[in-house]
Amino acid sequence: MNAQDLILTPAGLRFRGRLIPCTHGRGGIRADKREGDGATPxxxxxIVGMLYRPDRIDGATLPRWARPIRPFDLWCDAPDHPDYNQMVSAPFAASHExxxxxxxMYDLILVTDWNWPDALPGAGSAIFLHQWRAPCRPTAGCVAFARRDLHWIARHLAEGSRLVVPEALAS
Structure with missing residues (x-):
């Protein structure tokens, strides 16, 4: 592990000397993640990307490598499609988010390299760090935070930062 890692713990996410409240997948934490199981792998x-809503967030407050989310941006979650676990554009007939x-919830997204870029069909897609719906409300597999905490994390990320989910947390 390195000093820039974001480490999931039973008490929250540890990053840069802080313990940040967060939620994770409703399916628990699993080493054998599958599409649709609701688990965090x-x-x-x-962290391979940062996406944001330019109509809601000033991009100047984010690292230069952050990219705006356009109105037609989607994420393919269809395991049988060649673009599985990739960002795609509308119109797009296969299952997508x-x-x-x-x-x-997706005003600011930190994209992980889970099952990416060469996705194994059915191994799960779109493991993001994003804003939570509500405190303590689980996600579909992502890790979610209060808006202010997510923005703080985004401003303090360094190249090579990783989300570390220890196997000891697996259910």
């Missing part, structure tokens, strides 16, 4: 997952949502 164990492992060391590099819209990145530009009406609610604020």
């Amino acid at each position: 164990t492992g060391r997952h590099e 819209r990145l530009r949502r009406a609610d604020p």
Whole structure:
């Protein structure tokens, strides 16, 4: 592990000397993650991207490598599609998740390299760090935070930062 790692613990996420409240997947933490199981996968997952809503967040407050979410940006979650676990554009017929949502949950997304870029069909897609719906409310597999905490994390990330989900937490 390195000093820039974000480490999931039973008490929250440990990062840069802080313990930050967070939630994770409703399916628990699993070493054998599968599409649709609602679980957060164990492992060391590099943060490979940062996406934000330019109509809701000033990009100047984020690292230069952050990219705006466009109205037609989607994420493919169809295991049998060649673009599985990739960002795609509308119109898109296969199963997908819209990145530009009406609610604020995806106003800022930290994208991990879980099952990416060469996705294994059915091994799970879109493990993001994003804003939570409500404190203590589990996710579909992502790790979620209060808006202010997510923004603090985004401003303090360094190249090579990873989300570390220890196997000891697996259910």
